[in-house]
Amino acid sequence: MLRIVVIRLIQAIPVLLLIAVMAFILMHLIPGDPAVVIAGADAGPAAVERIRHELGLDRPILEQLLNWLVNLGTGDFGRSLVLNQTVLSAVGERLPVTMSLAMLSLAITLPIGVFLGILAAYFRGSWIDAAVMTLALVGVSVPAFWIGILSVILFSVTLGWFPSAGYAPLLADGPGAWLSSLIQPAFILSLFQIGFLARMTRSGMLDVLDQDFIRTARAKGVSEWRTVGRHAFRNALVGVVTVAGIILSLLIGGSVVIEQVFALPGIGRLVVQAILARDYPLIQGTMLLFGFAFVVINICVDLIYLWVDPRVRYD
Amino acid sequence: MTRVPLLSVENLTVQFRGDRGWVTAIEDVSFEIGAGENLGIVGESGSGKSVSALSILRLHGRANTRYASGAIRFGGRDLLSMSERELRKVRGGDIAMIFQDPMSSLNPVLTVAEQIIEPLQLHQGLSAAAARRRAIELLEMVRIADAGRRIDEYPHRLSGGMRQRVMIAIAIACQPKLLIADEPTTALDVTIQGQILELLRDLQREIGMSVVLITHDLGVIAEFAQRVLVMYAGRVIEQAPVAALFDRPMHPYTDGLIDAVPKLEGDLHRLTTIPGNIPDLATVIPGCRFNPRCREAKDACRRDPPALLPVGPDHLSRCPPRAAAGGAV
Numbered sequence A: 001m002l003r004i005v006v007i008r009l010i011q012a013i014p015v016l017l018l019i020a021v022m023a024f025i026l027m028h029l030i031p032g033d034p035a036v037v038i039a040g041a042d043a044g045p046a047a048v049e050r051i052r053h054e055l056g057l058d059r060p061i062l063e064q065l066l067n068w069l070v071n072l073g074t075g076d077f078g079r080s081l082v083l084n085q086t087v088l089s090a091v092g093e094r095l096p097v098t099m100s101l102a103m104l105s106l107a108i109t110l111p112i113g114v115f116l117g118i119l120a121a122y123f124r125g126s127w128i129d130a131a132v133m134t135l136a137l138v139g140v141s142v143p144a145f146w147i148g149i150l151s152v153i154l155f156s157v158t159l160g161w162f163p164s165a166g167y168a169p170l171l172a173d174g175p176g177a178w179l180s181s182l183i184q185p186a187f188i189l190s191l192f193q194i195g196f197l198a199r200m201t202r203s204g205m206l207d208v209l210d211q212d213f214i215r216t217a218r219a220k221g222v223s224e225w226r227t228v229g230r231h232a233f234r235n236a237l238v239g240v241v242t243v244a245g246i247i248l249s250l251l252i253g254g255s256v257v258i259e260q261v262f263a264l265p266g267i268g269r270l271v272v273q274a275i276l277a278r279d280y281p282l283i284q285g286t287m288l289l290f291g292f293a294f295v296v297i298n299i300c301v302d303l304i305y306l307w308v309d310p311r312v313r314y315d
Numbered sequence B: 001m002t003r004v005p006l007l008s009v010e011n012l013t014v015q016f017r018g019d020r021g022w023v024t025a026i027e028d029v030s031f032e033i034g035a036g037e038n039l040g041i042v043g044e045s046g047s048g049k050s051v052s053a054l055s056i057l058r059l060h061g062r063a064n065t066r067y068a069s070g071a072i073r074f075g076g077r078d079l080l081s082m083s084e085r086e087l088r089k090v091r092g093g094d095i096a097m098i099f100q101d102p103m104s105s106l107n108p109v110l111t112v113a114e115q116i117i118e119p120l121q122l123h124q125g126l127s128a129a130a131a132r133r134r135a136i137e138l139l140e141m142v143r144i145a146d147a148g149r150r151i152d153e154y155p156h157r158l159s160g161g162m163r164q165r166v167m168i169a170i171a172i173a174c175q176p177k178l179l180i181a182d183e184p185t186t187a188l189d190v191t192i193q194g195q196i197l198e199l200l201r202d203l204q205r206e207i208g209m210s211v212v213l214i215t216h217d218l219g220v221i222a223e224f225a226q227r228v229l230v231m232y233a234g235r236v237i238e239q240a241p242v243a244a245l246f247d248r249p250m251h252p253y254t255d256g257l258i259d260a261v262p263k264l265e266g267d268l269h270r271l272t273t274i275p276g277n278i279p280d281l282a283t284v285i286p287g288c289r290f291n292p293r294c295r296e297a298k299d300a301c302r303r304d305p306p307a308l309l310p311v312g313p314d315h316l317s318r319c320p321p322r323a324a325a326g327g328a329v
């Protein structure tokens, strides 16, 4: 097991390197100059040039790239150009917000999506199936920011149940405040993924429910609930785990928009600020972090496979 | 004969919902099994053997199946009109079932132990530890070597023959009064087939259960069963004690089936099969369902649906005794 983790991490190194180079190139391809942003609107060309020189932006691109990569190798992600902070500390400060949001969303998505998917599969072709699938379709076709704004108007402004913006740290403000600051954005993020998960669970369950061993379970006198929940779902679980991994990645990606709407100081908001300011090191650093997150998620999914499917375990 | 049957299926008709409405898969099927008796059911592929067998425990998909008429009496109760809850107590308890394909009949993500223990806990309320001990005993009963270790394996680690043994262990876990075996050896090697049948026969004696054995191998029937039901196109067309069926088959279809059995001393090239195919469920055939394929069909056969009538002691046939053809086999 440990061996698998180590192998997968080593395999991930070239991928991460590729992400780093791509992030660098992409950032330098888009127009805009951080020196202009830093110098401000009134600064003359001489001032801008001085800042460019101070930041090392006047050196050849290739040299900048190599410098950055070498520093990365020593664990130095560089300093943000606009925040008075290293990239690591800027990211580290905001990571808990985004992780809290993504995990809470996943915790909402998994049970609801799986339950709806199982329900739709078991009652295939009935009105229950149709209702779940329609719900799933609506969930994925409505834009997040729109639902977000409507939700704020209803639950924050009109009803006053949840704060409309801002984040309450778990340790400082306690779980109640933490949860109420996140529940709204987390739920909105989930809305999209629940439909996706329900669809995937349904199709996985439909395959399994037709298998001979389901008939065997019934022939043993096993109840319908147990037949579906244990005999069928355990088999559909492999597919569900794969989808859950994809969903976690999507949730992290989705945080970019939802953190804007709810003014949550997370990675998503940091990325947007960094891009607007052309803060190269910070953008590159966060993109690497996203890449690393996806690698870790995939390793987790593979490990869960081992636990879920005995056929994989032995091969 | 006056015996109190263990199970009696009376005039059972089962229909499935198809693209164009309900189609009848089996019609007016009746048979009985006495305690400790072995009943064989034979017929070509698609003749309705599995549909009949699965109907006993109502194992067809609930949404698309209609048990249109009839009754299935077991221990003084009608399995067809029982609630799901009551029926679940019978399934795997007094009546157990094994299936054709042992590769797909076991759950791939549960260990052998988990799958055998389930009926023991459900029907006999055994504790986890007691159920496990009993499960190992059961694996030994079905002659799986090294049962204490095998019990924690997953099905994909076992051979086809072993999986069928595990299926049998699950089926006999609660000492059923009736075991329904739907082509239990068809998917296995010839040598393994013999072993499985022998095992079934031994277990049957040990437990004192009755067995319904479905097969299209008349040779197996001859060895295993006391009475035989011959099915064609969803109907019982002949029913007889095994000796009578082989000595004096009354229905031309039965004749054909017997002729199709390869005989060791015979020349393989002379092996006959019944010409033509079993009709589709939706096809309407006036008169005897077998008449288009029957060498001896007369006008009456194409006009009037024949009834299943006594033609000898404990012997029923949908074809009346034939003066000339009798004993032609």
Ligand SMILES: Nc1ncnc2c1ncn2[C@@H]1O[C@H](COP(=O)(O)OP(=O)(O)OP(=O)(O)O)[C@@H](O)[C@H]1O
Residues within 6 Å of the ligand: B016, B017, B025, B043, B044, B045, B046, B047, B048, B049, B050, B051, B052, B060, B061, B216, B280, B281
């Ligand atoms: N669930 C179902 N829905 C619709 N039609 C079915 C269903 N089950 C069986 N049938 C049809 O009923 C007919 C009889 O099938 P059955 O499985 O009983 O045949 P069989 O005698 O067991 O054949 P085999 O020897 O191939 O197992 C076939 O035409 C089959 O297609």
Ligand SMILES: [Mg+2]
Residues within 6 Å of the ligand: B049, B050, B051, B182, B183
């Ligand atoms: Mg069959």
